[in-house]
Amino acid sequence: MFSRLSQLARHYSRPLPNYAHNSAANFANRVMTSSTADERNSRTIHTAACLIIGDEVLGGKAMKRVEVIADDEAEIVEAVQRMSNNYDFVVTSGGIGPTHDDITYQSIAKAFDLKLTLHQEAYDRMKKLSKPHPNQPNFSWDEDSPARKAKLRMIELPTDPSRDMQKQVIFPQEDLWVPVACVNGNVHILPGVPRLFEKLLDGLKPLLLPRLTDPEGKGIHRILVSTPLPESAVAPYLTELAGRVEPKGVKVGSYPRWGKKHNTVTLVGRDREYLETLVAEVEKNVEGKRVKVEGEDDGEEVQQYGPSFYLPETGL
DSSP: OHHHHHHHHHHSSSOOOOOSOHHHHHHHHHHHHHOOHHHHHHSOOOOOOOOOOOHHHHTSSSOOOOOOOOSOHHHHHHHHHHHHHHOSOEEEESOOSSSTTOOHHHHHHHHTTOEEEEOHHHHHHHHHHOOOOTTOTTOOTTSOOHHHHHHHGGGEEEEOTTSOGGGTEEOOOTTOOOOEEEETTTEEEEOSOHHHHHHHHHHHHHHHGGGGOOTTSOOOEEEEEEESSOHHHHHHHHHHHHHHHGGGTOEEEEEOOTTSSOEEEEEEESOHHHHHHHHHHHHHHTTOEEESSTTTTSGGGOOOOOGGGOOOOOOO
């Protein structure tokens, strides 16, 4: 889960600006619901959306949803409330800087009816660990200036005074002043800078790994089978297999590898013993072999492709 979040951070670290005014967007939504397909097919394009579909994008494990939204208070409030209710662990990325459009803290505070409070330990760490910008040689922490107010916005955190503060504000890395605010028990607010996001997320591992333990001790297992056949050739068998093993909690995946000699078939499930009984059958039917990592049988062409880089099959 942590590697998938880190990879996604590289690609989705900063949402696109929301060019449409809220009222215009709401009006567009109302029009959409009452329009015909032909009208939608010819209407001037003011807004656009991208829906990314596939278990391979999410990693097939704990990650269940990824959304990219604008710096818009209403959108942030709606999304964070919904995700907090629907998922055990939620991270947000971006919108916690010093500028006017960094509204994540205030929006999440509003979502859960909390106040923004200057966190003293974060302030002390900021003064100690942050370095002055070369363009601000005369900056002083003791002087009430616009620059100081901007910096303080980054440590005015949404907190609940009735709860243990150590559970609400976490410092995952000793060499960083940046806190991770944990709101409503499961919403973790992280910065959008990919390197910083990754480092803080890695620092959270000791707190989160115990909670990822499967009470039945089975965990999630993933078997890779490399096949030289195109997806169209293995599709009939994999469709039959998927229907047969789904009741056993197994998901079957098929992923092309652009420009490579072999594609990949995956078996994902909790029952390792049952998964192992399927390997020989799958290898036979896709004329392939089990591999530890994708590309290990590509010879000199070996290259690691993350699932988010898969492209559709060509040359059918």
